[in-house]
Amino acid sequence: MNAVGLIAFAFLVYALGYIFYSRFLSEKVFRLDDRRKTPAHELEDGVDYVPTNKWILLGHHFTSITGAGPIVGPAIAVIWGWVPALLWVVLGAVFIGAVHDLGALVASIRHKGKSIGTILGEYAGERARVLFLLLILALAILVNAVFAYVIALLFIKYPSSVIPAWVIVPLAILFGFSVYRLKINFLVPTVVFLLLLYLSMYVGSLYPVDIGPVSSSLGVGPVMFWIIVLFIYTFFASALPVWLLLQPRDFLNGLQVLVLLVLVYIGALFANPKVAAPSFTLFPEGAPPIFPFLFITIACGALSGFHALVSSGTTSKQLYRESDARTVGYLGFLGESSLAVAVIVACTAGIAMVSSDRFAQLYSSWANINKSAIPAVVEGGANLVSSLGIGTGLSSTLLATLIVLFAATTMDTSVRIQRYILNELGQIYSIKPLKNGWFASLIAVLSSMGLVLAKEGGKGGLLFWPVFGAANQLLAGLALLVTYLYLRRENRPTLYVLVPLILVLIITSLAMFLNLVNNAVKGDYLLAGVSGIILMLEIAIILESVNAIRTEGRRVQA
Structure with missing residues (x-):
């Protein structure tokens, strides 16, 4: 098999x-209506x-949901x-992941832009709402702590990415002022600022x-220095108006990623390297069993619960008209999935363009590839891009900057989502300081920093x-549950959400249970305990939801 076959x-x-499935979902299941x-x-x-132009919002949504997930997981x-890997990424995206994102977005816009956790409370009660919000908050803190550490490592490993990673901030602010305050047609600043961003990448490769x-x-x-700088930046970014920094930054980042994806795919089509990886390797050295762990190793690109937080946290508050949800929610996820496919091509075919033994070296064991996933993507992607005549050094800078910017935009969005959740908890429990955006942002940053400092070196x-x-x-399964509850109450077809919901909850619950058992056997009682707590939270939320469904059914019959 050659790379062209995978891409086709x-x-x-x-x-x-x-063309077909997303239209069916939009018209027959969710019934998007621009009159609303x-x-x-x-x-x-x-x-x-x-209210935001759908193409600008697509750029924000795409980069916010993407992060480093569809890069590291498939690698x-x-x-x-x-x-x-390819089947789960492609088929999972079309029938589960994109449905999950579109459903969360529609459920949110039909509930005044509320978060997926708050919507659950309307259907399953206040206890389910608070439990879900606490679960989301914990996962957001974890994402911020890990992404800050990963970005810091990338800055050190790929110092050529530092200049473009920070140049995009003033470019985004100028873009926001140009479009929203000076009312310049967004196409003009798009071209200008995108060219400046790529110029900064060239400068970064030189300096x-x-x-x-x-x-x-x-x-x-150096690691702690960058972590501190990143959290100072996200404190301000999470509380500033979304049009001023977050949205234009994500839009510009999305465009540069689109250009780079095109280069990777054209390079793959031009070189058409042979796939060096085997079709199946059921028992790699040191790896957990393919079922169910393939489905949690590849999250972003096939399905990710974090996307529901973005869809209902920031994107739903910017959707101009309901019909835009199909483009932003469904197509946005397919864009992320196409990045995961590019990673699969880079790691299975591009990686072997220079040395036929390179794949075997990197994938000799589970432990080895876990340490080498990002370098494998950068190396394989750079090989594909360099086949177009672009130098390997500049190609590596482009790939490394892509990963840094994706991780940074996800971190931006995640801290903002933390702020939203803390605001909601402040309203629930009448805690006045938490209702303040700047104070909530400070708590979000400090809680993430606290987790960073829990172990030496960040x-x-x-x-x-x-x-x-x-x-x-598991969060994705619970988000699908919310969409199911919404469709059920509206008397809409639920089968297209119910089937993915059942599959996701069964597979991921099994994976979490196996994690609990494996960690307990190894004597890692901390991770085993965390796994147990998450499982209990999930079970409690599901039971509350089932009870709500029964109560509603009895009320309808009466």
Whole structure:
């Protein structure tokens, strides 16, 4: 099998899924109606609720949901073979992941832009709502702690990415002012600022930034220096109006990723390298069993509960008209899935373009590829892009910057979502300070920093990261549950959500239970305990929901 075959299969399924399945869902299941007023118009406040052009919003949504997930997950998962990884990424995206994102977005806009946790409370009661919000808050803290550490490592490993990663901030602010205050057609600043962003990448490849001397003079290591800088930045970014920084930053980032994806795919089509990975490897050295762990190793790109937080947290508050949900929610997820496919191609075919033994070296064991996933993506992707005549050094800078910017935009959005949740908890329990945006942002940043500092060198988030994959997919199952409850109350077809809901809850509950058992056997009682707590939270939320369904059924019969 050659790279072209993988790409052709993926994009054929994407095209059929978007043209036919997403239209069916939009018209027959969710019944999108542009005559309805979206929360962006109904509650417009110029900070969080901002009516937005669907293409700009697509850029924000795409980069917010993407992060490093569809890069790291598929890069690791191809150790089980390229066939299961590709099938889960492509078919999972069309029939589960994109449905999950679209459903969460629609449920939110039909509930005045409320979060998925708050919506659950309306259907399953206040206890379910609070439990769900606490679960979301815990996962957001974990994401921020780990992504801050990962971005810091990337800045150190790929110093050429530092300049473009920070240049995008003033470019985004200028873009926001140009479009929203000066009322310039967004196409003009788009071209100008995108060119400036790529110029900064070229400058970064010429002048890599070594922060070591500065951090040493301040008495901290390079990793902690970058972590502190990142959290200071996200504190301000999470509380600023969404049109000023978050939205334009994500839009510009989404466009540069689109350009880079095109380069990777054209490079793959031009070089058409042979896939070096085996079709199936059921028992790689040191790896857990392919079932159910493939489905939690690859989250973003096939299905991710974090997306429900973005769809109902920031995106729903900016949707201009209901019909835009199909483009932003469903197509946005397919865009993320196409990135996961590009990673699979880079790691299974691009990686072997220079050396036929390179795949076997990197994927010799589960432990080895877990340490080498990002370098494998950068190396394989750079090989594909360099086949177009672009130097390997610049190609590596482009790939490394892509990963940094994706992780950073996800961190931006995650801290903002933390602020929303803390605001909601402040309203529930009448805690006045938590209702304040800046104070809630400060608590969000400090709680994440507290987890970072729980282990020397900023590795605190890694303490709980082994259970994140299963917890994230359990969150996806619960988000599908909310969509199911909404459709059921509206007397709409539920089968297209119910089937993915059952599959996801069964598979990920099994994975979480196996994590609990494995950690207990190894003597890691901390992770075993966390796994147990998450499982109990899930069971409690499901029981509350089932009880709500029964109560509603009895009321209807009466």
